[in-house]
Amino acid sequence: xxxxxxxxxxxxxxxxxxxxxxxxxxxxxxxxxxxxxxxxxxxxxxxxxxxxxxxxxxxxxxxxxxxxxxxxxxxxxxxxxxxxxxxxxxxxxxxxxxxxxxxxxxxxxxxxxxxxxxxxxxxxxxxxxxxxxxxxxxxxxxxxxxxxxxxxxxxxxxxxxxxxxxxxxxxxxxxxxxxxxxxxxxxxxxxxxxxxxxxxxxxxxxxxxxxxxxxxxxxxxxxxxxxxxxxxxxxxxxxxxxxxxxxxxxxxxxxxxxxxxxxxxxxxxxxxxxxxxxxxxxxxxxxxxxxxxxxxxxxxxxxxxxxxxxxxxxxxxxxxxxxxxxxxxxxxxxxx
Amino acid sequence: xxxxxxxxxxxxxxxxxxxxxxxxxxxxxxxxxxxxxxxxxxxxxxxxxxxxxxxxxxxxxxxxxxxxxxxxxxxxxxxxxxxxxxxxxxxxxxxxxxxxxxxxxxxxxxxxxxxxxxxxxxxxxxxxxxxxxxxxxxxxxxxxxxxxxxxxxxxxxxxxxxxxxxxxxxxxxxxxxxxxxxxxxxxxxxxxxxxxxxxxxxxxxxxxxxxxxxxxxxxxxxxxxxxxxxxxxxxxxxxxxxxxxxxxxxxxxxxxxxxxxxxxxxxxxxxxxxxxxxxxxxxxxxxxxxxxxxxxxxxxxxxxxxxxxxxxxxxxxxxxxxxxxxxxxxxxxxxxxxxxxxxxxxxxxxxxxxxxxxxxxxxxxxxxxxxxxxxxxxxxxxxxxxxxxxxxxxxxxxxxxxxxxxxxxxxxxx
Numbered sequence: 189x190x191x192x193x194x195x196x197x198x199x200x201x202x203x204x205x206x207x208x209x210x211x212x213x214x215x216x217x218x219x220x221x222x223x224x225x226x227x228x229x230x231x232x233x234x235x236x237x238x239x240x241x242x243x244x245x246x247x248x249x250x251x252x253x254x255x256x257x258x259x260x261x262x263x264x265x266x267x268x269x270x271x272x273x274x275x276x277x278x279x280x281x282x283x284x285x286x287x288x289x290x291x292x293x294x295x296x297x298x299x300x301x302x303x304x305x306x307x308x309x310x311x312x313x314x315x316x317x318x319x320x321x322x323x324x325x326x327x328x329x330x331x332x333x334x335x336x337x338x339x340x341x342x343x344x345x346x347x348x349x350x351x352x353x354x355x356x357x358x359x360x361x362x363x364x365x366x367x368x369x370x371x372x373x374x375x376x377x378x379x380x381x382x383x384x385x386x387x388x389x390x391x392x393x394x395x396x397x398x399x400x401x402x403x404x405x406x407x408x409x410x411x412x413x414x415x416x417x418x419x420x421x422x423x424x425x426x427x428x429x430x431x432x433x434x435x436x437x438x439x440x441x442x443x444x445x446x447x448x449x450x451x452x453x454x455x456x457x458x459x460x461x462x463x464x465x466x467x468x469x470x471x472x473x474x475x476x477x478x479x480x481x482x483x484x485x486x487x488x489x490x491x492x493x494x495x496x497x498x499x500x501x502x503x504x505x506x507x508x509x510x511x512x513x514x515x516x517x518x519x520x521x522x523x524x
Numbered sequence: 525x526x527x528x529x530x531x532x533x534x535x536x537x538x539x540x541x542x543x544x545x546x547x548x549x550x551x552x553x554x555x556x557x558x559x560x561x562x563x564x565x566x567x568x569x570x571x572x573x574x575x576x577x578x579x580x581x582x583x584x585x586x587x588x589x590x591x592x593x594x595x596x597x598x599x600x601x602x603x604x605x606x607x608x609x610x611x612x613x614x615x616x617x618x619x620x621x622x623x624x625x626x627x628x629x630x631x632x633x634x635x636x637x638x639x640x641x642x643x644x645x646x647x648x649x650x651x652x653x654x655x656x657x658x659x660x661x662x663x664x665x666x667x668x669x670x671x672x673x674x675x676x677x678x679x680x681x682x683x684x685x686x687x688x689x690x691x692x693x694x695x696x697x698x699x700x701x702x703x704x705x706x707x708x709x710x711x712x713x714x715x716x717x718x719x720x721x722x723x724x725x726x727x728x729x730x731x732x733x734x735x736x737x738x739x740x741x742x743x744x745x746x747x748x749x750x751x752x753x754x755x756x757x758x759x760x761x762x763x764x765x766x767x768x769x770x771x772x773x774x775x776x777x778x779x780x781x782x783x784x785x786x787x788x789x790x791x792x793x794x795x796x797x798x799x800x801x802x803x804x805x806x807x808x809x810x811x812x813x814x815x816x817x818x819x820x821x822x823x824x825x826x827x828x829x830x831x832x833x834x835x836x837x838x839x840x841x842x843x844x845x846x847x848x849x850x851x852x853x854x855x856x857x858x859x860x861x862x863x864x865x866x867x868x869x870x871x872x873x874x875x876x877x878x879x880x881x882x883x884x885x886x887x888x889x890x891x892x893x894x895x896x897x898x899x900x901x902x903x904x905x906x907x908x909x910x911x912x913x914x915x916x917x918x919x920x921x922x923x924x925x926x927x928x929x930x931x932x933x934x935x936x937x938x
Contacts, residue, residue, distance in 0.1 A: 227817035378821035399538035407666035409632035414785035
């Protein structure tokens with residue numbers, strides 16, 4: 189493939205994220221390349237920001253907490269990795285006030301990494317109204333929004349809904365950067381299918397940006413693998429296949445949503461836990477931040493043989509009809 | 525809706541990669557008799573890409589296999605692939621493998637393996653000097669530069685007078701290299717010249733590198749594809765391995781499996797002690813995870829399947845012989861045509877060179893003439909892809925070369 193990957197895949201990927209009625213797409217000013225899944229897109233973003241000094245202080249502000257790999261990716265890209273407040277442990281929800289304060293206090297023109305939907309690891313997303321406020325503040329501060337979108341379609345089951353934040357920002361006039369992964373929503377984990385895009389001011393700028401992205405890609409891996417990109421391109425280009433994919437992706441999302449409901453119901457109603465487990469159903473996507481501490485996590489592993497990360501992040505995908513009861517009992521046991 | 529002012533005003537338009545710019549130019553040409561001798565990919569005698577029959581067989585099997593899924597590979601890749609690939613280049617008899625002194629990490633083809641190795645050299649071994657042959661593959665220097673090397677040097681290689689190897693210049697330059705320099709060596713089928721050291725010359729190179737404590741980094745992109753013989757094409761790598769070197773090999777399966785776009789590669793690390801390899805692998809993971817997390821599965825699985833099944837392996841060896849055989853035939857054919865047409869000059873090098881490429885010895889003016897007048901596209905350094913030569917076009921290509929050599933004078937300096 190060319191350095192920028194499979195052209196059909198790239199263009200379908202852009203429509204998928206930005207929407208078919210997207211103004212920047214119609215105006216041919218979205219620079220876009222195929223990447224090695226989300227990791228490759230994030231790394232490319234970091235190297236691009238670094239090489240051209242695009243971010244104030246060469247810093248990237250990431251939510252606290254964020255996906256573990258975000259930190260070394262941007263560090264290895266040569267940027268200064270910083271954090272902004274995000275998760276509120278007191279209510280297992282969003283620390284919106286803290287986030288807005290940090291957006292306000294950082295230097296103008298700072299780069300902010302935003303999870304487009306289904307925040308990893310917390311599962312906590314801003315509401316659409318909160319996104320609107322975030323967007324306005326970021327405009328005022330001339331911040332660079334960099335969206336990491338790894339769960340489009342996989343979060344709510346509705347691909348357009350999951351892209352709401354992205355499209356809101358684009359409509360508000362932000363020149364966003366976007367990382368897309370097809371690992372989860374297409375189940376193509378090991379095929380490394382992704383894309384990186386930059387909304388530019390005009391088509392001429394798009395050409396310049398794309399040319400520099402290629403210069404960054406070639407000494408890394410030359411050109412991306414074809415297999416997975418071909419699959420996604422084929423599916424998104426055919427109405428029947430696309431509808432089939434939509435239903436299959438929705439079934440994954442639905443299964444996870446129902447597991448959340450079962451877990452919460454079992455804890456609150458059956459086991460009569462004294463705690464509130466509302467956050468399990470408020471949160472969205474693959475992960476639930478249970479709100480348990482390291483000691484409790486250890487007990488989950490040692491006593492109940494249930495493995496989750498030390499921050500209490502539970503992959504909801506690992507919960508099934510068969511084990512939901514067992515898992516709920518274990519959670520209850522370590523928190524009662 | 526007021527748009528944000530652009531931050532990208534200072535982002536310049538980058539020059540395109542030369543070889544792709546050449547292909548773009550070729551595509552835009554409407555001439556009925558045009559040929560692209562630029563990009564390095566195998567073509568059939570009909571001038572078409574070739575999916576190896578054994579690859580088609582395995583892909584069909586994989587597509588029908590209900591057990592296979594798309595779960596992430598480990599960071600270091602598919603273990604069966606890495607082991608088989610490492611064994612392929614070091615050989616079944618490798619003491620390094622037997623003594624657990626060799627390991628493989630799956631990477632994004634040769635480029636990815638080179639980059640992984642370069643990053644490791646820089647970060648973990650604190651090396652900063654790398655030597656590339658003059659000339660070398662266009663991307664070698666970029667890879668090491670982006671990995672943070674600031675001393676990117678050359679060793680003499682191509683002798684324009686003999687159209688062969690400047691062995692004395694090479695040895696002199698390596699003798700003068702500082703200890704712990706990384707030296708990129710083309711395992712076989714040197715790109716772009718097609719000129720390989722003889723076994724005796726490899727011995728000499730090996731001795732100098734031992735004396736000067738230089739670190740060999742083999743780029744092995746053509747094993748089997750060059751001579752048709754897997755062991756023969758691995759001679760240099762195995763020579764160094766037997767001599768007890770610590771070294772790395774960046775293996776690509778783009779050409780010998782025709783899996784160009786699936787990015788199948790393996791970084792082999794050979795150490796003198798087995799105990800260090802676990803640590804080395806852990807550092808490779810630390811580098812790879814923030815680059816690509818884990819490598820793509822499809823191509824690696826195809827290669828692993830073929831290499832570990834004796835029937836499929838036999839079929840693959842036939843496919844390799846088909847490709848290398850056709851290239852060798854085309855070399856002979858082109859040479860014959862050039863001589864038949866009484867083209868000025870000595871054309872021995874067309875058949876003494878090996879692999880995909882031939883350094884014709886044509887200068888930039890002659891190259892330009894061939895492109896403009898004859899619509900035959902080749903690199904300005906005179907490199908042609910022998911795979912693009914067919915029984916149908918050999919005559920035409922020979923006459924274009926003849927015309928250029930006869931009628932276009934190069935600057936004497938060259």
